[in-house]
Amino acid sequence: MPQVEPGPDIHLRDVRLVLGARRFEFDLTLRGGAITAVIGPSGSGKSTFLNLVAGFVFPKSGQIVIGHQDLTPEHPAERPVSLVFQDNNLFGHLDLFTNVGLGISPSLKLSKEQRLGVSAALSRVGLGGMEKRKPSTLSGGERQRAAFARALVRHKPVLLLDEPFAALDPGLRLNMASLLTDLQAERKNTVLIVTHDPDEVRRLADDVVFIDDGRVILQAPAADLAARRDIPAIASFLDG
Amino acid sequence: MMMTRRQRRWGLAGSAIALAATALFILLALAALLASQPATTDGWIFSAYTFRILQFTLLQAALSTLLSTGLAVPVALALARSSHFHGRLWVLRLMALPMGLPVLVVTLGLIAIWGRQGWANGLLLSLGASEPISIYGLSGILLAHVFFNLPLACRLMVSALERQPGESWMLAAGLGMNSVSVFRFVEWPALVRILPGIAGLIFMLCVTSFTIVLVLGGGPAATTLEVAIYQSLRFDFDPPRAIALALLQIALTGLVLALLATMRRPEERISTLGGARIRFDGRTLAKRTWDTLWIAMAVAFLLLPLDAVVSAGLQADLGRLVTSAAFASAAATSLAIALASGLLALAMSIAIVRGRLTVAETQGAGAGAVAYGRILGATSSLVLLVPPIVLGTGWFLLLRPWGDVSRFAPVLVVAINALMALPFVVRVLEPAMETHHARTARLTASLGMSGLWKLWHIDRPILMTPAALALSFAMALSLGDLGAVALFGSSDFVTLPWLLYSSLSSYRTADADGLALVLGAVCLILAVVGTSGQDSNRSRRAAG
Numbered sequence: 147m148p149q150v151e152p153g154p155d156i157h158l159r160d161v162r163l164v165l166g167a168r169r170f171e172f173d174l175t176l177r178g179g180a181i182t183a184v185i186g187p188s189g190s191g192k193s194t195f196l197n198l199v200a201g202f203v204f205p206k207s208g209q210i211v212i213g214h215q216d217l218t219p220e221h222p223a224e225r226p227v228s229l230v231f232q233d234n235n236l237f238g239h240l241d242l243f244t245n246v247g248l249g250i251s252p253s254l255k256l257s258k259e260q261r262l263g264v265s266a267a268l269s270r271v272g273l274g275g276m277e278k279r280k281p282s283t284l285s286g287g288e289r290q291r292a293a294f295a296r297a298l299v300r301h302k303p304v305l306l307l308d309e310p311f312a313a314l315d316p317g318l319r320l321n322m323a324s325l326l327t328d329l330q331a332e333r334k335n336t337v338l339i340v341t342h343d344p345d346e347v348r349r350l351a352d353d354v355v356f357i358d359d360g361r362v363i364l365q366a367p368a369a370d371l372a373a374r375r376d377i378p379a380i381a382s383f384l385d386g
Numbered sequence: 387m388m389m390t391r392r393q394r395r396w397g398l399a400g401s402a403i404a405l406a407a408t409a410l411f412i413l414l415a416l417a418a419l420l421a422s423q424p425a426t427t428d429g430w431i432f433s434a435y436t437f438r439i440l441q442f443t444l445l446q447a448a449l450s451t452l453l454s455t456g457l458a459v460p461v462a463l464a465l466a467r468s469s470h471f472h473g474r475l476w477v478l479r480l481m482a483l484p485m486g487l488p489v490l491v492v493t494l495g496l497i498a499i500w501g502r503q504g505w506a507n508g509l510l511l512s513l514g515a516s517e518p519i520s521i522y523g524l525s526g527i528l529l530a531h532v533f534f535n536l537p538l539a540c541r542l543m544v545s546a547l548e549r550q551p552g553e554s555w556m557l558a559a560g561l562g563m564n565s566v567s568v569f570r571f572v573e574w575p576a577l578v579r580i581l582p583g584i585a586g587l588i589f590m591l592c593v594t595s596f597t598i599v600l601v602l603g604g605g606p607a608a609t610t611l612e613v614a615i616y617q618s619l620r621f622d623f624d625p626p627r628a629i630a631l632a633l634l635q636i637a638l639t640g641l642v643l644a645l646l647a648t649m650r651r652p653e654e655r656i657s658t659l660g661g662a663r664i665r666f667d668g669r670t671l672a673k674r675t676w677d678t679l680w681i682a683m684a685v686a687f688l689l690l691p692l693d694a695v696v697s698a699g700l701q702a703d704l705g706r707l708v709t710s711a712a713f714a715s716a717a718a719t720s721l722a723i724a725l726a727s728g729l730l731a732l733a734m735s736i737a738i739v740r741g742r743l744t745v746a747e748t749q750g751a752g753a754g755a756v757a758y759g760r761i762l763g764a765t766s767s768l769v770l771l772v773p774p775i776v777l778g779t780g781w782f783l784l785l786r787p788w789g790d791v792s793r794f795a796p797v798l799v800v801a802i803n804a805l806m807a808l809p810f811v812v813r814v815l816e817p818a819m820e821t822h823h824a825r826t827a828r829l830t831a832s833l834g835m836s837g838l839w840k841l842w843h844i845d846r847p848i849l850m851t852p853a854a855l856a857l858s859f860a861m862a863l864s865l866g867d868l869g870a871v872a873l874f875g876s877s878d879f880v881t882l883p884w885l886l887y888s889s890l891s892s893y894r895t896a897d898a899d900g901l902a903l904v905l906g907a908v909c910l911i912l913a914v915v916g917t918s919g920q921d922s923n924r925s926r927r928a929a930g
Contacts, residue, residue: 203749234828240843
């Protein structure tokens, strides 16, 4: 296997934001090429954190830097990121080939090579030959696989996952987690995954970022999380 | 930010244009009214004449509201209780029909049943009633208003009863409540919350009722403001009096709208997917007979006039009628007007909803943006404030200096019809566009999709159906409308309802019957198509 360049670091530099009555303050660096789990109680600001990196929400002040590029004012489409949400990852009225192909070109102008790439990506996630299927004929797990296939063809160095497995049952979650770690081993992407499942953290993450009330209260290697039961929010997270 | 700058600019600009056009059209008419000298023969807005008309307008609206809502209660309770009754869904569908039918067509049916030679009066006389019910005057107006509004009230009430959690009925059964207790503790609390809203809505509809009063009323003894305005302009040619009446009408609708705004808006969402609550009460023979009786009476009341329209229409020489030159030209005019006003209403609604979505998504929107979103939301109410006849009067005054007003008739009727349809079209489109936006906005933004490609491949497949439904409903409204045409119609500008009204006033009854059937059928098909999506919306949950 050829040596792959690890994904870029992500810096949130003194990022401040107010949404309604909530305040958010983030100032940290996420390690490039690693899987970082973003965890915390519900409503603490995990999704906002991800939306800041993705560009769905703009900070009031501060900078968002990926690698060496300041991307603070850029529209989501201009950022080097791929996204997988909890649901509605696919357009329900378009077949799988189109849904994945849109990851390469938003107006589906594909070269022959790229068309082959779409099929290859579908095979890679275990959906080979399903190009013509509509999302409604797929199971929840298959739909998430298709979303991963789209992330694959995009070749973006950063992968943002917003509770991607939350709607799946436990067996499937295990399955999908190993798909994710395999893909990560190949591509060395910088991965951020929002999750509320302590098992998923243990299984997947290199690092964790624990968010509580709009700020990061712990950033550490995932292995150290269990040792921080002294922080009540973390203890209650671990006890699920 | 999920929208690109370009998309945001379009969203804001489009809605601003739609809003400005609407506001301008309404405000210019208002300004024309206010700038003119209102006067009655006594020299002031309030004369004995206008006072009498105002009084009758309020009286008939209040009585219509009372009768429609009051009679709807037992019917709605019976329908909600009859969860086991297979025809229930059809009864509810029947109750949606009057809204889609041209008022004039239904009025003909009512005359056939309740008129002097009508079937109902025959029955009443043979049962020993001394005087037949008169279809003309107050009693006829009330009858027609009940025909249109009782089903509306009934559907809203059934919907409210169905929204009660299923556990309520189980609990009631488990506690051994009798029907009085069920009514007191479960049904009445559910109804009483929405009754003011329903009554307010019906009162508003009856205060601005035009066609029914035009056909069944008449004479100063049974005339509402709307009809009096029309008569002042078309027959007495007394613009100052029309202005006085129009100002009174605006004050009245403004007052009613302000009252309505304080009330809970009734929702209509009937589960047609067999989701009716299972009821454990009302299984006794007496209760079932009672329920059946009310449902049967309501069905007969609604069905008989419709049946009369169909059978009278079939006796007319339909072949000759639809091939006549007068029909062909009126049909062409009507279709052109309906299509133009429907498309206009659709375009304006899309612009308004897009504007609201844009504002809603603007992060850290300032007070100005929030206020703009509110104003966009209130556009529909603004439209209701100025009824078609009043709008028409204003534009009549504005355009009179420029020559024969009937030259502008097509444009004015299209604009007025589009405005009338606007609240309905927005109501159909807004939820569909909101859901579509919520599902796809993040995805399309992250993939960088925009412009025509997105419009065609992402938005069109999902939103085409609701847009077509909304268009269909808007066209049904325009096709059946007599109000705007009545002011501006001339021998050069004849729509189908106007042709029908003319045949009726010149006692060509057979022609009128045939026209009523054709017009009713066309409007009904369009309206049924237009509302079909509302039932199946939930079953068409797009996957992904």
